[in-house]
Amino acid sequence: MKSLKTLLLGATLAAGVTVALGTANAYADTSYTVQSGDTLSTISAKYSDDSNFIQSIAEKNEITNINLIIAGQELIIPTNDGEVVEAATQKQETATEPSYTEEYTAPAQETPAATTSSAKEWIAQKESGGSYSATNGRYIGRYQLDSSYLNGDYSAENQERVADNYVINRYGSWENAQAFWLANGWY
Incomplete structure (x- = not known):
């Protein structure tokens, strides 16, 4: 009888330990x-x-x-x-x-070649139709940059320089910026 009690107690303890360990969160963020x-x-x-x-x-x-x-x-x-x-x-x-x-999967006619110049031009066409003088509230020029980025210099050269810096710092490349635009409708 004593060995039966010992066996049952041991089995119960083993089951309890197994349940306790089995329910612990084994996954971390x-x-x-x-x-x-x-x-x-x-x-x-x-x-x-x-x-x-x-x-x-x-x-x-x-x-x-x-x-x-x-x-x-x-x-x-x-x-x-x-x-x-x-x-x-x-x-x-x-x-x-x-x-x-x-x-997002773009329609076949919108999928440009994967080069920096084509991605950059694609964004310019989507944002302003390629116009350096396009405005939309506080967004200015070919790449529709926030006017504060341009510091009052709206020349084509400054727009190109600021757009390049913005894209490289935020996305790493024009191709990545284009991919973001395709997924979100803006860059």
């Missing part, structure tokens, strides 16, 4: 380093198909302006018992194209 050209939209697309995931990342990292992240910044990608990590793994295994094409 994922860390991500922002790369040049990244946006919260493109990062979110790497981990989830849910468009609300952008807000989850912003809240987890206390980002007040979802349009402003910096290359090299460490972000914590929230997970829900590993679901986000698993979704990211599946996406990486099956994806053959950059994630922005999953968000």
Whole structure:
């Protein structure tokens, strides 16, 4: 009888330990380093198909302006018992194209060649029809830059120089800026 009680007690304790260990959260949030050209939209697309995931990342990292992240910044990608990590793994295994094409696929006639000059010209045509004198409230010129970026110099040379600096600092390349424009309707 004593050995039966010992056996039952041992089995009960083993089951309790197994349940306790089995219910512990074995998943931790994922860390991500922002790369040049990244946006919260493109990062979110790497981990989830849910468009609300952008807000989850912003809240987890206390980002007040979802349009402003910096290359090299460490972000914590929230997970829900590993679901986000698993979704990211599946996406990486099956994806053959950059994630922005999953968000938006442009019609065939709008898909330009992947060169800097064509991407830059494509954006200029979308933003202003290519006109250096186009205005839209506080947005000025060929690339519809905020007037504060131009510092009162609306010359074609300054617009080109400022647009190049803006795109390189924010997106890393004109191609990345074009991809962002395709996904969001602005750059």
